[in-house]
Amino acid sequence: MIRSAAWRSHSCGDLRAENVGQEVTLCGWVDNRRNHGAVHFVDVRDRYGITQLVVDDEAATSAAEQMSGLHQEDVVQVKGTVRMRIEGQRNADRITGDIEVVVDSVKVLSASATLPFEIADHIDVPEDTRLKYRYLDMRRSPLQRALQLRSKANNAIRNSLCDQEFIEVETPMLTKSTPEGARDYLVPSRMRPGCWFALPQSPQIFKQLCMVGGLDRYFQIARCMRDEDLRADRQPEFTQLDLEMSFVDEEDVYAAVEALMQNVYQAVHDVELAIPFERLPYNDAIALYASDKPDLRNPLTIVDVVDVAGDLDFVVFNNVLESNGWVRAIRVPGGASLSRKQIDNVERLAKESGAGGAAWCKIGAEGPTGPLSRFLKSDAGQAFLNRIEAVEGDLIFTIADTPRRAQVALDVVRRESASAMNMVGEDDRIVWITEFPLFEQNDDGSFHPAHHPFTCPVAEDLPLLRNGQKEGIRSRAYDLVLNGVELGSGSIRIHDKDLQNEIFDAIGIPPEVAQERFEFLLRAFNYGAPPHAGFAIGLDRLYSIMFDAESIRDVIAFPKTATSACPLTAAPSVVDIQQLDELGIKQVIETEQEVKS
């Protein structure tokens, strides 16, 4: 409820039958007008609701004149008296629909020009127009709802973490460039010409320093910047819930995140999220789902048939087996009911993903039919079918390729065939993917570190690492995955200087480079660093899923376009040559204006 204030006695969503007879003052925007001559309605709207104003023969004649002069989206202050609407004319769709306000006077506080688009939910407006006039888009209920929910959810996060003894710390926006990883946004230093700040890609190092500083538990709802190309679910600046904890292992981090997620779901959906979340080691996720972010609403799983595929006399399988590739199958229960067109579509998408193809067969009453079936007539074929536990009515896909390509194709086949079968569950499924590999393989066979260099390896795998092995080394890194979307990731950090240097060495960062880039962190580790671990959740992405938004932009107040531009402010823009002079910067690219002149 809006309390009385200098400008208004109630909000536009406050008034009910019990207010009948009261003299009230409302402020808001002129929404919809319906003028019937002798009776004239105007809706006035604010964040809280819509209230119907009316003038008729019971109203002052001056009020009728003032009402007639109103335009859409004028900001008005209205004085009047609450009365019941006449029987049969109540509006059940509106919280204030039982009453109306008979107007004594209307004062226009700020008139509106003709609008670029109507402020109505049913009007479809192109997104760049909505972004250019974001403040008008904001008056409509979808964005109102998203921003209100976002605020509520942020509040739920803060409450949960503060309850768990976390301290909110603001880390710097002007910081040091660390060239590996995403491209930095750079800010020139006027005081030290030739030197540059970077905007943070994440508060990673600062939060670790907070642990060395003895804060024990840190969090921040932090803005992060990355100068990379965009996607529907990616923005150049985005908001991350960042946290770090001392003297903990994985389970402590999971518990802290689970508690806060529970609070967020409570606040947004008013449901009790089941905890603990499922845990799935990375290797199992790849084996069962061919993905490190599997959508567990999809019941299909993958079967490794490498041990039975060799006897099928299928040259494609044999070639792949010879080069140590993957031969794996997906059994789609009931999939035999799919049309040839639907199956061809799955096969086509698998091919487009880069794999050689997806050989398939249906299991009919008479046995297998379809392209793969001719390799299944033998005893070996029966062994294959037994291996994947095929029964009548099933559809079987097989993928054979290099591990990397097979993985992508299996993921596609799993997703596409489940969606064709309509077998993806409704309920949100959240899962921890644990023990990520420390290194990922490049296309040329070499390895690069899969995470930032402060990620702790699994102790058992250390001897292998010291032997120079890269493949199969596990790290104590974990991701949180919701319905096949990666929400966030974290890890147990290295707190030992010697181990840290070992890792720098293993991932190919020479000591002098490590020293130059991370000197401040390494120095801190000299003075007693506690064992620590942390996590970060991409809040824009989480909220776009939770609020059922089409794009990440729909849950951000002032988002950027796909080219990282802001249609509202027209940023980025050309600056004065004087500004550049002060910064000691000489521009070599011709600007638009210079090209024109």
Place this chain on the structure above:
RNA sequence: GGGGAAGUGGCGCAAUUGGUUAGCGCACAAGCCUGUCGAGCUUGGGGUUGCGGGUUCAAGUCCCGUCUUCCUCGCCA
């Protein structure tokens, strides 16, 4: 950086094979109307078809270039 789609009054769309003065709905303006709530009815104003060039008797339509937006691959340790 690569690929795809789109761009026509403020907004959503239409315009046949290249052929009349580029239409329609909403919004906007004026008027009528005593119960509407996405009110209704009448009348009216509003367009260099993103921009530049070309082909043609004739271009919204075809060609070339360019800009903007969206999606996507690369990229995002």
